[in-house]
Amino acid sequence: MTTIPPPGGAGAPQEMLCPFCLEPVSFDERQLFVRDDRQQYVTVDLSRHTSALRRFDTLRSAYQRCRNTDGVPPHFIPVPYLTHGSPLTVAMVGDSATGKTHLLTQMIAEIAESGLERYGITWQSVNPQEHSAFMTERVDRLRAGEMLEHTASTSFASFVEAVLLTGPDGATRPVAFFDLGGEDLRRTDELLRFLLGIDALIFVVDPLRALPLPHLDPLRGETKLSHTRGGDPAFQTVLDRLPRTGPYHGVAAAVVVNKCDLLRFEPPVDRWLAEPPPARVSAARFREESRDAYAFLRHHAGPAWVRPFDTVLRCTLHFASATGSHDRHGRFVHGTSPRRVLEPLVSVLAMCGVLGDGGTDGPAAVGM
Template sequence: MTSPTHSAGPGQGGAPPGKLVFTTPAGGRRVASVRFGRESRRDRLLPQLIRNCLLDDEGQQCVQVRLTAEDAANPAARALLETETGTALHLHRLLGDTDYAPLFPRVVGHELDTAEPFLLYAAPRGIAAARTHVMAASDQQRFTRDLMTALCVLDGQGLVLRGLSPATVLWDGARVQLWGLEAVTRAGRPRSPWGRLPFCSPEQRRGEGLADSRDAVWSAAQVLYRLVTGRPGPADGAPADLGEHRVLDRMFRKAFDPRAVGRPTPAEVLDLVSPGAGDRIRLTVPADETRPHREAFEEALRLKRQAPLARPRDGSGAPSERGNGEVLCPYCLQTIQLDLTKLFVADNTMQYKQPLDVSGISNPVVLDDIMRGAVQKCAADPDFPEHVIPVPYLTNGRPLTVAMVGQSSTGKSHLLTQMIAAITDGGLEPFGLTWQSVNPEQHARFVRERVQPLRNGNVLDHTAALGLDDFARFVESLLITDARGQVRPVAFFDLGGEDLVRTDAALRFLLGVDALVFVVDPALALPLPELDHARQRWGVEVNRDGDLAFGTVLDRLPKNGPYLDVPAAMVLGKADLLRFRPPVDRWLSRPPATSLDAALVRAESRDVHSLLRGHAGQAWLRPFDAIRRCTLHIASATGGQEDRGRYPAGAGPRRVLEPLLALLAMHGLIDVPGGAEAFAVGEAPGFETVPGRRAPGSGSTAGGTADGTTGGTAGGAAGGESR
């Protein structure tokens, strides 16, 4: 990174004044007149540009880090800016006005969901160490103390700064300021090649193993050697002349070990520089306002565990199968069963008008192949427009019907599209599941009309209505094969929000639904200041009474005991609107799941429950309160908000498959410890081993979290690791 500089003052040969609109660290919106200075490449290997600017309304000097529209179209470039923004905002919240805040750049604002995203910092303090000649011995100890203190703060948050170099460490003669936050990753994440010789550790250079705070200790040792001697050190071990520099040798001899396991931690180096300094790092931990909400969640699970089952269930966890091989037609929503006299295949116009007679086919292989492409005309409802059902939907046992519930503004269609796309991309394979389209032609049309446009950055239109007063829209069906080789059709429906009509003719459909996904729109549920801008754009207001569609569905489902028995998942959708706010930031930054950890599912559920209970109120938690087995999740179908009708960098989904994985586990398609019945009510092994919050101290600067990771996040800290 090239260090910020004041050499080209705003308005001095820069761009003419204009307006800048951005979000402040507190979540508010600000419009300011701005004058820009000359622009330069932040680092020749990085896409970010940097320029000084002056906000005229307050005369505030800032530095803008931005991407051009061309660079911003690259998801990896956007991920770097997301990482930097998330890390900077997290440190802003964590450090406040403490003595540690000056060790890092101070955030002024950000605007990421736009064609040319940017981040604003307050004017930097000092000049890059790369521009400093040999450092005086009197400055070395202060410089080292500040640098290692900053690394201790990051280490306490489980963060590793991979890009530490003389270009990213600023020095004003009294204190250090650490830049290069785009290079932050989480400790324990796989290393990827990053940085330049000799400042990146050997393991990081090769992209081997897992990121470790001692990677940054190597970098710090190299920076100090450069400042003490005026030349770079060797890339794979200690400098030959290290012993000639007494202070440097005493503090960093072990730091040059080519393996992280042989190096000291940041706190251990700090203790060498200033004995006891690591133990003196204390950050004020705010009162835990989430505690009563977390306790309420645990109490709710306790009551659910004690409640008897409403009725016996089969091994899959689903209601008993209908007799005579009947299944629910995904179009007219009436029961239907296979009838070999009503089969058709497509003609040369791809219309299912050609009757199929299978009575003369004796070869079972040929018959199976023909039947896979065949359909049956459904006449269960003579008043419904003519429609056909793929034969595989009728011949693989009871279908699993998954219904998305919520108002039309919640983004259900985008979420469901990305959920199905994740399946077809192989997202179920780590769980022992494979998929096949029920109807290849229909699936190809779904990919062509829904998946591809969304991935290309287009905002999807509302799904076309398919009858029943716009109540239930059939979207897609797949054949899912589990690890035991058992095949089950899975049909996905989008239940209309405002169009949900409370009539038996429509709501009778709910009696056959096997799983529900309730999608919460944060703009409607959460009265948080960072959502005010979204509410203003969309013309909506906070609704304290919850989603009307939730209540309509819950009131119609059969209830034979204290709780409804249909498995459900609640999803805080459009979570990118809150991607820099805890606990959303922590979950959105996690990589996609490759195994189903009951403890993590419970931890995420507890965090979402606490967020909704603390800000939205109990009305928004009605599905969790009414349904015995209900998990809660955080997801974003697009990764960001649209700008002028498009997603500037395409739609990058985050955690869209996790709700479905939980439902499949509750239905027995994914094996989980303790069994499907115990999965969502806290009886599965591992639930009681979720780590609690640890108090800061002993060199630690922040508490752990419910998911066992350290608090906070680096925004998209796992992204952009291609360098």
């Protein structure tokens, strides 16, 4: 478990970019807020706290107001996000109904069930109340068989959940997850400006849109989704928006063929779905799965669907199922059985240096 370091006690506060507006920000005791019972932000004055333990406890759930108000609504950053080293931001990408929210929810659920411990990573919430709300309002509902709702459109992008991850080397980093609705991800205005500071992208491929396999046609009819050879328009908008200095994008990326329960009899999907998580991170194993998923997508879906791999320097491909089955009228009657949902996240964490080095087959070599 990590502890909140006494802000100011370990040298000058670290300057970083606000994850929402991308203006520089650093921990500032004079800008602190907490949320009251009605979830309203109210100022908090730390100078009244004489007990160090009480001060730590207040800071654990406090927020800092970002000073930038230029054309953006007032926004608040959890203090632990500002006081635990260099943050990492991850965004889910894909058109509406590709399964981004279900996939992210299962990823967070598996982190909370210590699914990263096998790789030497421990976790703690960035904000205890928000984490608890995320677990109750999303994870518990989904695990009880309830389908989660479509993500509503927003006028300001903020992360839906953030965790503090401590790697094998003892270093802690905040990791924040953005999950916008598919329609919003196609916008070209300032809403998507946060993407300019993003570290990792998880592209979610929906087989119902990508694969012309005839056995998917009845479900396409039911869900009103149709097959398109032109790729996912949200992939396109997001890739176009990213800063690029050379021929390739510098972000870490994972492409996930999601809803693989719909493809469970298709080789090589059947084989990968049955694979248990590995004991340690192996770059060669990620390469093997990427090769299979690339060949599968390229063959069935065409070149537009593998564009993230072709334009991002470090990118792996994965097979996963967030729910294990398709919902029937908004319910998963047998509950959910997620498959391989953590692998894409482990891959981008490895690429971003959270899992350490590990030599030629270790985390530092993932996606090379």
